[in-house]
Amino acid sequence: MIARTRMDYAVSGELFIRRFLLALIVLIFPMLSLAQDGSNTAQHEVTWSGDVAAIFQEKCQDCHRPNSIAPMSLLTYDEVKNFAPVIKYRVENRVMPPWHVNPNVGIQNFTNDRGLTEEERQTIIAWADQGAPEGDASRAPAPREFNDALIWRLEEQMGGTPDLVVESEAYDLAPVTQDKWFRPSSPTGLTEAKWVKAIEIRPKTPESRTVVHHSLAFLVQQEDGTAGLPDDVDIPFGPSLFMEWAVGKAGQIFRPDTGKLMLPGSQIQWEIHLHASGTRVPETQVELAVWFHDEPPEHRTILSMFDAQGPNSLDIPPGEIAVTQGTFVLPAPARLENFQPHMHMRGKAMSMEAIYPNGNREVLSFVDNFQWNWQINYVFDENVAPLVPKGTMIVTTAWHDNTEDNPYNPDPN
Ligand code: HEC
Numbered sequence: 001m002i003a004r005t006r007m008d009y010a011v012s013g014e015l016f017i018r019r020f021l022l023a024l025i026v027l028i029f030p031m032l033s034l035a036q037d038g039s040n041t042a043q044h045e046v047t048w049s050g051d052v053a054a055i056f057q058e059k060c061q062d063c064h065r066p067n068s069i070a071p072m073s074l075l076t077y078d079e080v081k082n083f084a085p086v087i088k089y090r091v092e093n094r095v096m097p098p099w100h101v102n103p104n105v106g107i108q109n110f111t112n113d114r115g116l117t118e119e120e121r122q123t124i125i126a127w128a129d130q131g132a133p134e135g136d137a138s139r140a141p142a143p144r145e146f147n148d149a150l151i152w153r154l155e156e157q158m159g160g161t162p163d164l165v166v167e168s169e170a171y172d173l174a175p176v177t178q179d180k181w182f183r184p185s186s187p188t189g190l191t192e193a194k195w196v197k198a199i200e201i202r203p204k205t206p207e208s209r210t211v212v213h214h215s216l217a218f219l220v221q222q223e224d225g226t227a228g229l230p231d232d233v234d235i236p237f238g239p240s241l242f243m244e245w246a247v248g249k250a251g252q253i254f255r256p257d258t259g260k261l262m263l264p265g266s267q268i269q270w271e272i273h274l275h276a277s278g279t280r281v282p283e284t285q286v287e288l289a290v291w292f293h294d295e296p297p298e299h300r301t302i303l304s305m306f307d308a309q310g311p312n313s314l315d316i317p318p319g320e321i322a323v324t325q326g327t328f329v330l331p332a333p334a335r336l337e338n339f340q341p342h343m344h345m346r347g348k349a350m351s352m353e354a355i356y357p358n359g360n361r362e363v364l365s366f367v368d369n370f371q372w373n374w375q376i377n378y379v380f381d382e383n384v385a386p387l388v389p390k391g392t393m394i395v396t397t398a399w400h401d402n403t404e405d406n407p408y409n410p411d412p413n
Contacts, residue, residue, distance in 0.1 A: 046127040047135025048077045055120045056080070057144045059097050062114075067148060067210055069275065075143065077134045088128035091121055093369075100369040101339075101378050106352075107365055109381035148209070152289050154200045154251050162289035164188065167204060168270045170283040173211055180274040182284075185220070188266045195259040195293040199243040200251030204285040213273040214246040214375070215286045221266035241303045242268065243288065244377060251289075255382060257298040262290070301337070308341075308350055308398035316346060316402045318413045325397045335387050339365040340377040341398070345408045347372050348401040357391040372408060 046052065056064075056074055064074035073079050080087070090096035099115035116124070127133075152162060169184035201217060203209040219242040242260065243252060254260070272286055309324040316322040341350035351366040364386060365378060380386075404412045 045133065045135070046123055046130055047133050047139075048080065048127070049135040049137050049140035051123050051135075052080075052127050053077075054141050055116070055123065057141060059114060059116055059120065061144055061146075063097075065146065067206060069210070069213055077137075077140075081132055081134070084128045084132035088125055091116065091124045094121075095369070095371060098371065098374040098376060100367050100371055100374065100376065102366040102368040105366040105368075106363050107380050107384050107386070109384045111379045111381050112377070148206060150202070150205075152200055152202070154198050154253060154289070154291070157253065158198055158291045160291075162200070163194075163292045164190070164290040165287060166268050166290075167287035168268075168272065168285055170285045171272070171274065173274050173276055173281045173284045175276060175278050175280045177276045179213075179276075180272075182272040182274060183270060184272075185267050185269045188262060188268060190262055190264050190266055192264055194262045194290075195296050196254070196262055196290055197259055197293045197297075198251060198253040198291040199260075200289045201243055201245035201286060202289075203245075204287045205283065207279075207281045208284045208286065210277045210279070211274050211281050211284055212245075212286060213275045214244060215273065216244045216271040217242045217288050218269040218271070219260070219262065219266055220269050221263040241305075245286065246376075252379075254297075254301055255299075258301050259293050259297040259299075260301050305342075306394060306396050308396035314398075314400070316400045319403055321348065321403060322400045323397065324400075325395060327396075328394045330388060330390060330392045330394065333388065333390050334392075335385050336364065336380065336394075337385050338377055338379040339367070340375065341367045341370055342375055343370060343372060343398060343400065345372045345410065346400040346402050346406060347398070348406070349399040351397045353395040353397070354386070354388055355393040355395060357389055361395075 060074050062068065063070040064072060066073055072083065074083070074087075087096070094100065094115075097114050097116065099113065101110075101115070103115070103118070155161060166186050166188055168182075168186060171180070171182045171184075173180065199217075201215055203212045203215075245251075268288060270286065272284075274284060306328045307326040309326050314322075314324055336354075339352050341347070343350065347370045349366070349368045349370055351368075352364045353361060354364055355361040367376075367378070402409060402412055406412075
């Protein structure tokens, strides 16, 4: 149970084949525009003030600033200049910013994309190669302003305060310690069934924000798994992932006429990944806000985990790269909303492929540069999230690198 992926899909009995064909056209389109051209960056001197600062503001500073999760601040030229070689290395290898999906294979439009465009990537590399010059400081963009106030960010769009707030227990995190995965559980307090329209998670205090790397909330509840679904659909349910929080991602508003079902007596089971910051945080805590639909929506959103391995357990021989594969046949027409590979230290890559009932197959997503300390959820933009018919086989393939070339491998033997 190590290699698997999490995927949201909205199930409905009423998807028409016509919509399925339209989705296929949309899916194929992004694959036609493969490599972009970043060569224009070599023509002029690339400087921090003129070119690079704006990219860092947009793609790095949510994390690389005081009171956030990254180890160093990258706000000003003075802070950045000495890191130029290591920045180049991380950017060139597509490790930073943390966005590890292959830019040329499968779906490319995401709602939470924090990757660099090829042009931005080439600009940063060219700048580092040219000695990381500052350039004319008067041309630098105004510093970005950050709003760290404790507000619910979805409140404005949702037109009011949340209907329900659930908080985790507090954890006393030592200044220096190994990473912790804290798993408390909190009752939701619901006394009747509710359909969820939007969810947001946040660290509860500014101090918590500096140590909460990411946080998952699972919804644990008793049900037969069929509420709101067509009669012939039977999907295995365990505790299902309700929402997750990571820096730069506040929450999610479900698509129109779509929602998650919460039942009376349900619990939130947290999984909070903590990374010590050098300062003790005695009350590390996260909290979750929920907005409800007034009426039950037409479609139900389900988040499932699919094993990327066969019925036998994962077998990774010493010194080798192992490939494993799992399959799942969708019991109803569905829209695939996201792809979130999950592996541990030897994880190298994972792909998600669809084999349609007519025999056609296509790679939907391919995370070829997996980094085990970044469990990223790649959420498809609604215009490209594929609609797939009943009977589509989802094939997930995982690659584990157990050779000594894998820098994260504690023991290739
Ligand atoms: C989502 C948060 C996030 C974003 C966005 C992000 N980083 Fe990072 N960065 C981190 C964290 C956390 C670490 C330390 C853990 C790790 O290396 O994975 C890190 C590590 C690094 C390191 C290695 C530092 C060292 O001492 O070895 C470099 C260089 C870096 N980031 C550069 C960048 C650049 C450049 C960008 C933007 C183009 C960026 N990062 C965007 C969170 C982020």
